[in-house]
Each structure stands twice: as C-alpha cells, then as structure tokens.
Amino acid sequence: MARYAIGVNVKFSLSSTAALIADPSRAAMLTHMLDGRAFAAGELARAANTSPQSASMHLSQLLAGGLVQVAREGRHRYYRIASSDVAHAVEALGIIAIPHRVQPVAPREAIRYARTCYDHLAGELAVKLTEAFESRGLLVSWAERDYRITPAGEEFLSSQWQVDVDALRHSRRNFARRCLDWTERRDHLAGVLGAAICRKFFELRWITRDARSRAVHVTGPGRQNLARLLDSHAA
Numbered sequence: 001m002a003r004y005a006i007g008v009n010v011k012f013s014l015s016s017t018a019a020l021i022a023d024p025s026r027a028a029m030l031t032h033m034l035d036g037r038a039f040a041a042g043e044l045a046r047a048a049n050t051s052p053q054s055a056s057m058h059l060s061q062l063l064a065g066g067l068v069q070v071a072r073e074g075r076h077r078y079y080r081i082a083s084s085d086v087a088h089a090v091e092a093l094g095i096i097a098i099p100h101r102v103q104p105v106a107p108r109e110a111i112r113y114a115r116t117c118y119d120h121l122a123g124e125l126a127v128k129l130t131e132a133f134e135s136r137g138l139l140v141s142w143a144e145r146d147y148r149i150t151p152a153g154e155e156f157l158s159s160q161w162q163v164d165v166d167a168l169r170h171s172r173r174n175f176a177r178r179c180l181d182w183t184e185r186r187d188h189l190a191g192v193l194g195a196a197i198c199r200k201f202f203e204l205r206w207i208t209r210d211a212r213s214r215a216v217h218v219t220g221p222g223r224q225n226l227a228r229l230l231d232s233h234a235a
Contacts, residue, residue: 020065035116035214038078087118110215120194127184147176
C-alpha cells in the first residue's frame, strides 16, 4: 500500500503560501486534486496545460510548501492534496476570486450541481441536502463555523443510511463543519460527518464520479432515495 508523505517541513509565511497557490499552473493542479484522489505527474501536467518538466518543478514547490503529499509506487509517484484544510482554502478562494454579480459556472453544468470538495459533497445538491437536514431538525448551526447533529439526526443517519455517528465523534478531524460553497455561496456540510455521508452515497451507488472532472452524477436510485428528503424541504 502506498504511504503518503508530506513534503519537507519548511516554515512558510502566509505570503509564501499564497504565492504557491497564485501561480496559474499550480492553481490548476490543486483544483484538479480537490476531489482527494491521487494523480500522476503527467496527469497533472495535462490538467495544468504545461510540460512534464514544468509540472515536476511546480509539484516540488507544492510538496515543499506542504500543500500536497506524494506516494511512491515503484518508479512512479502519485500526488494528492495534503489535507482537508488545504482543500477548504482553495475552495474558499473561489468565493473571493469571482465577483458576486458574476455567475461562476453555467447553471446546467454538472460541476455546479454536484461535485466533491476533498472528501465531501459540494455544489447545489450538497447545499440542498444541508438545508433539508436543518429544516427537518436533524442538524443545527453551532458555534461560529460548525454544525451540531440532533438526536433525531443521529437516529436518521443510523437507521436510514447506516452512518455510525458515535464512531465518527472519536475522529481527530472536525466533526461537522460549515463549508461555504463557492458556486452557491451558501453553506454545505463538511468535516468527518460530511465525508461519511459522501462515502455512503458512493457505496450505495447513489452518486458516481465523472471520468474527467470532480463532478459527480446522481444515479436513478440516488434521485429516488433522496427525493423524499429534498422534496419535503422544497415544500
């Protein structure tokens, strides 16, 4: 099994980290890795529309800055985004990078409707799900940027989707984080709870990955099973 190692432990200032993300090629690579999967350098070079030599240089800089991790499989290296915090930072930049009066993605594009943000769902579907959870009293806003799951929410997730909420509470990661969606400009559910729900949807085949982007597609069974929750919220 591949073991991912974070790059050299170099103390980067805010300006240095911002400069790493600011380069168009490195920004394209980071965006391509936002779904949490690992990619070969050649794949990232194509995503950034740059040469393999240039991609190698950019990846070395991202690795040294702690923004990506690398796994070695024989002679091959595979890169992935270093953590959910890095993914949140890149997604958050989308909020301020595009003026509010400009629609960042065409309404019918799949990536706006549903995509992965590191290991949880994002986009219109994720926002609607989160709002449905809140309207049904399954989830409530808590503190500055968190959610708290209610007893009714814990029962729903356990009985309907077989998500073991109690086990998730023992994770060292943030439990239920409010993540501002860069296309919808409203919060969706992140943290270990958001990741568990996303993982369950993949296991149930309610959603499938797009082969060429981090968009996800809702299957027929997915639409059918989510309809009651989403329709009751819309009503």
